[in-house]
Amino acid sequence: MNKISTNSLTLKQLPPLSLYIHMPWCVKKCPYCDFNSHNLKGDLPEEQYINALLADLDQALPLIWGRSFQSIFIGGGTPSLFSGKAIDNLLSQIRTRIRLSPYAEITMEVNPGTVERQYINEYKQAGVNRISLGIQSFNNNQLKALGRIHDADEAKSAIEIVATTFDNFNLDIIYALPKQTIPDAENDIRQAISFNPTHISAYNLTIEPNTEFAKYTPVGLPDNDTCYLMQDNLTSILSEHGYKHYETSAFAKEGYQCQHNLNYWQFGDYLGIGAGAHSKLSFHDKIIRQMRDKHPTQYQEKVTLGKHILEDLMVNSEDLPFEFMMNTLRLIEGFNTTLFNEHTGLPLNNALPPLLKAQEKQLIEILPDKIRPTKLGQNFLNDLLVMFLADNKN
Structure with missing residues (x-):
């Protein structure tokens, strides 16, 4: 493990603390995605991975003794590959190990291509109270260009299932897509608004290193001026419909800002468990950052030996x-x-x-x-x- 010394700090009180849980598998990795996700080959090792997450949390407990968690975010990858039973077991076991605020926001990311009504109901029963749906677009050509496993009809069906079960849900939309026009981008955002989500995340497509798009850049990407026009247009439309622009890519109805992400953006603390998860934890005299092993199989093997943390750094002042x-x-x-x-x-x-x-x-x-x-x-x-x-x- 790498260690870097830091000048002495003095934190009179520790910042709010959140828990991030990473689920690393996808049905198919999208060509624009630079998150730690891996194509699922064979059966999903649900039980083994949940056990690994809990072992990871157990080993991290001494770092956060006595502190209360304000939110939980289950991200990926595709967390909705996991059954409602598995998520219920995970959250139940977590509650026995940490102090969790009774008002905690518990978000779970869901891929429209993996939505099942039974699972959505079970996620809610397990304690999830906020869903984030990765829609990205309602245009089939754009969805195909993005390598998504769902089409527009499946996206709409997934939103309807989630909306009948959850009062609080987010829709992810990506703009500045290959060959996308300003009216195309506007149509996507208006369709998203029509489902009355409490939160919309609108991301400008960026070509990230070590992605398929970085190797084979799509043809017809809008230029910078068009991207700015799209952004201004979407911001105006969302504002007209009661969505406040509160972060670079985030828009929310009053009282529905993502509390977990707000904690990140306000430089709060977070403990990350799971393959490739990152942590930022404060103490009264230092701040540390950690990163877990990225490969799911290696992570599960190493966590039983206590060797799953690849980086453990003290941040230089x-x-x-x-x-x-x-x-x-x-x-x-x-x-x-x-x-x-x-x-x-x-x-x-x-x-x-x-x-x-x-x-x-x-x-x-x-x-x-x-x-x-x-x-x-x-x-x-x-x-x-x-x-x-x-x-x-x-």
């Missing part, structure tokens, strides 16, 4: 301003100035030079109690974040 801003400046309203000290243990003065430079370039707005990105800063977020890198000499 010089890197904390960048890490903090990388999350909080994704929020449209930015962050309260006191949050920097509360969640990093450092005075805000440590980040003052790049903050003033960003203000000079009109990328952020510095208010008495808040710092937030301007519209320009939202559009050029990567340029804004680079300014906070410890080794940035510009």
Whole structure:
């Protein structure tokens, strides 16, 4: 395991804590996906993997003794490959091991191509109270280009099943797709709105390294100007229908912001269990990051030996301003100035030079109690974040 020393920090109180659970298998890996997902070959090892997750959690408990979890997110991969019985067993066993807030948001990602009404009902009975559906598009040609295993009719059917069972659900939509026009993107978002979800995530398709799309870039991707027009158009439509834009790609009805993701974006803590899962955990004098073994089979074998954690790093205090801003400046309203000290243990003065430079370039707005990105800063977020890198000499 790699270890990096850090300058001493002083955190007077620890930030909120969430639990992330990674399910690494998919029926078929999408060509744009850079998450840790693996094509399922043969039968799903449900029981073995649930046991591995619980063994992982057991070994992590000393790091979070006495702390309460505010949310749980079951992501992937395709968590909906797992039966309702398996999810019920997992969540029941977790509740016996950790302090979970009675108001905890418990989200589970679901692929429309794997939705079964019985499973959806069982997920709710198990304690899941929020579903995130990976729709991506309602256009069959676009779905085919994205390598999705569902078509538009299956997407609509899946939404209807979820909507009859869950009051709180999110729909994922991707825009700036190959050969997609502005009216095409608008049609997707209007169809998503028609199902009255509480939350919509609208992502600009990006070509990530080590994906199929990186090797074979699709023909007909919209140019940057068209992408910005699509984004502005979708933001306006969503606003007209009561969805507040609160994070770069996230829109929610009042009171339905994703609490789990908000904790990420406010530089809160999270314990990640499962193949390839990441953790960020604070202590009164340090902040650590961990990463589990990515390969499902190796993860399951190593977790029984306590050798499943590949990286265990203490974050250097010089890197904390960048890490903090990388999350909080994704929020449209930015962050309260006191949050920097509360969640990093450092005075805000440590980040003052790049903050003033960003203000000079009109990328952020510095208010008495808040710092937030301007519209320009939202559009050029990567340029804004680079300014906070410890080794940035510009």
